[in-house]
Amino acid sequence: MLARSFLRRLADGVAAALLAVIFVAFILQIALRYVFDWPVGWTAELSVICWLWLVLWGAAFVLKDDEEIRIDLLAQLLGPRAGAAIQVLGAIGIVVLFGMSLPAAYEYVRFMKVEKTSYLHVRFDVLFSIYILFSVAVIGRHFWNLVLLLRGKPSASSGSASS
Structure with missing residues (x-):
């Protein structure tokens, strides 16, 4: 449990650091452009890179299952047993589709080593590569939810916070 708490704090810290970099780059961009009359492009590029990583990192490692936005109206209308069946089908679908797309996504990411960003040359x-981490996390999270559902236990995503 201590390791899980540490990993959660680490994930939150990475997300906070990415957000801080976006903020500092934004303020720096404004200052350089309007105070020093020196427009630069690297600040915008850094903000976009950090935003991409923040969104996918946050969705993969920071966002809890019960905080995700879900449309579970059909599952609620059909009752708990049919709702659980719909959740099982949904989890299977996500695991299978993300699993099927993972090799192609990996090949695309690997192929893109030939290109670099304009200003920062990343x-x-x-x-x-954050997309690969995101995909693996989504597969793992939904596989675990599937295991819980098949054991008859409520998954983390079946809480009342779902929409």
Whole structure:
């Protein structure tokens, strides 16, 4: 449990650091452009890179299952047993589809090592590698929810916070 708490704090810290970098780059961009009359492009590029990583990192490691936005109206209308069946089908669908797309996504990310960003010269394979982490986390999270559902236990995503 201590390791899980540490990993959660680490994930939150990475997300907070990415948000801080976006904020500092934004303020720096404004200051350089309007105070010093020196427009630069690297600040915008850094903000976009950090935003991409923040969104996918946050969705993969920071956002809890019960905080995700879900449309579970059909599952609620059909009752608990049919709702659980719909959740099982949904989890299977996500695991299978993300699993099927993972090799192609990996090949694309690997292929993109030949390109770099314009200002910071970050290789695109490094930039897009967060998508692979995101995909693996989504597969793992939904596989675990599937295991819980098949054991007859409520998954983390079946809480009342779902929409």
